Amino acid sequence: MPGAERDGGFLNIPYDPAYxxxxxxxxxxxxxxxxxxxxxxxxxGGERRLDRILKLMAACKYSFHDLSLVKLDRKxxxxxxxxxxxxxxxxxxxxxxxxxxxxxFVFESSRHRLQKSxxxxxxxxxxxxxSSPEGILREIRNALAQHQIQPTAAQMRGTFEELSVSSRIxxxxxxxxxxxxxxxxxxxxxxxxxxxxxxxxxxxS
Amino acid sequence: xxxxxxVDTPITTVWETAKKMGVSRKRTLELIRIADxxxxxxxxxxxxxxxxxxKRRLKTA
Numbered sequence: 001m002p003g004a005e006r007d008g009g010f011l012n013i014p015y016d017p018a019y020x021x022x023x024x025x026x027x028x029x030x031x032x033x034x035x036x037x038x039x040x041x042x043x044x045g046g047e048r049r050l051d052r053i054l055k056l057m058a059a060c061k062y063s064f065h066d067l068s069l070v071k072l073d074r075k076x077x078x079x080x081x082x083x084x085x086x087x088x089x090x091x092x093x094x095x096x097x098x099x100x101x102x103x104x105f106v107f108e109s110s111r112h113r114l115q116k117s118x119x120x121x122x123x124x125x126x127x128x129x130x131s132s133p134e135g136i137l138r139e140i141r142n143a144l145a146q147h148q149i150q151p152t153a154a155q156m157r158g159t160f161e162e163l164s165v166s167s168r169i170x171x172x173x174x175x176x177x178x179x180x181x182x183x184x185x186x187x188x189x190x191x192x193x194x195x196x197x198x199x200x201x202x203x204x205s
Numbered sequence: 206x207x208x209x210x211x212v213d214t215p216i217t218t219v220w221e222t223a224k225k226m227g228v229s230r231k232r233t234l235e236l237i238r239i240a241d242x243x244x245x246x247x248x249x250x251x252x253x254x255x256x257x258x259x260k261r262r263l264k265t266a
Contacts, residue, residue: 031218034218036218036222036225042226158247161247162240162243162244162247165243165247166239166240166243169239169243170236170239185226185228186228186232186236188222188226189219189222189223189226189228189233189236189237189240190236190239190240192218192219192222193219193236193237193240193241194240194243194244195218196218196219197240197241197244198244202218
């Protein structure tokens with residue numbers, strides 16, 4: 001894999017209706033640090049999906065892996081989602097084979113559950129966010145405590161709240177979910193703009 | 206004859222990202238307008254709410 005760029009934050013979270021607010025919180029939180037939120041949603045084209053995921057991860061300095069969805073889905077046959085732990089495994093394997101300075105963070109909503117769901121990660125401290133989007137913003141701040149830009153809690157919350165309002169406007173124009181490529185691109189740009197308004201240090205000119 | 210000076214858009218994260226994601230200039234400007242309108246409107250609402258809270262505090266003091 002090529003070396004990581006400085007400013008990407010790969011979001012590995014469940015594309016589940018119950019996670020829409022969480023997804024917005026991740027996008028707003030990452031944008032408030034001046035990072036580009038990236039997700040597999042933006043992967044379109046003919047290349048093999050796994051190859052595109054690997055390229056996307058490699059283009060990011062950070063990755064955020066939300067492993068809180070551990071239930072079976074409602075559609076038959078009821079199935080758990082393996083994509084999130086699988087993509088985390090890809091990152092860990094990549095970093096062990098060819099360290100590039102990429103940093104990965106594991107997010108969970110429940111304390112101690114990761115020890116049960118993925119005991120291979122014992123020794124890794126997950127970021128426990130409870131169940132609220134505010135918890136996600138708090139834990140992103142904790143994860144990126146060493147990052148050059150340090151937005152305040154109020155700036156992150158403001159960015160998130162305004163992104164939530166914005167998302168309703170753009171979704172009202174024909175999309176059914178935030179988990180669509182076009183909507184994701186719009187949300188990323190909106191989040192960057194809102195973050196620029198909240199965090200003065202983000203403006204380059 | 207002198208060539209006209211083209212003033213480019215300021216280099217901000219929004220424009221850099223829009224370019225990277227292949228979002229058109231028109232759509233980017235539209236999204237910036239939406240974000241700015243929402244930010245300004247909510248900022249005004251927050252100011253009004255803060256002023257009202259301050260007024261209530263002064264009344265009860």
